[in-house]
Amino acid sequence: MTAFKGDILLPAPAWVTYAPQIRLAGKEPKIIQTDSGSGWKLTPRALEEAAVLCGPGWKLLIHTNPGNPSGTCYTHEELRALSAVCRKRSIIVLSDEIYARLTFSRDHASIVQHYPEGTILTTGFSKWASAGGWRLGYAHFPNRLQELFNAVKSAASHTHSCAPAPMQYGVAKALKENAQELDQYMNNCAKILQAVSNYCHRELSSVGVVGRKSEAGYYFIPDFEVVRSGLLALKEEADGEVMSKAMLEEADVALMPAASFLRPADELISRFCFVCFEGAKALEALESLPSNIVLDDDFVRQYCLPVVKGVENLKKWVQKYTGGNQFGNIAQLG
Structure with a gap:
């Protein structure tokens, strides 16, 4: 971002550090x-409209696939359509694919497959290899972007030398x-994460908390709009910060509100991270089961108990603010 000279496009909701990084690079993100x-995914129309409003010359699109905080994945058809706009509007893509190897279908689609000449693919070992502390990542640059590659390499040489040799x-x-x-x-990680994701999505849906089911990684975005009337009645305010504070204090569950991801502060959506459990035990248990097994709720309850307890706490919390009715005051008024 520092080496690139041009406007930077950032779809929202976005991972929390991208906007600050853009500002540290002396630019203002085009949200x-x-x-x-x-599914919280960028559409060709939205990309086209944003690109038209930018200045002349090359633009840089921050493209996160699979999504963080959404957990959703792009299809080949969607990526082909975005690629057409990128070619037309001189857009370089910085494709953050750090969660690609944890795609539940094990069939990740990358924009590199459709726009190879204009995509910089970034990824690493922190997520899929459970090597978070190592922070060993890398970027693939296409030959066409050799000039930008040289500029980035030069800038990097003034901030760090290399990843530590033992890690390499x-x-x-x-x-x-x-x-x-x-x-x-x-494969095993993806299988466990999908089971936990499905459990969380279904259980929260049972009390009226809707959201697009995760397709990869650790996250999805549930919408707690169902509690708005109850929050207004008991708290006299209803925005993401008020909701998150109430969840933490009353349900002992910490979720990040929408505003943290560049969404409007009054939205009652949040990022739900479902990896609060001891993965080593879950993996050991899975390895003793048949390779073709589909994990059920019993597995989740036995080996992912902290997540289960958190979801149960959240369900009770939601029912508190809806009077035990998942449709809250709407049904009462009806």
């Missing part, structure tokens, strides 16, 4: 709002010698 109807050796050894084991590890 493109998405909606739940599209460790990852290289694993990739060379343990490819089959790593692939199985990704």
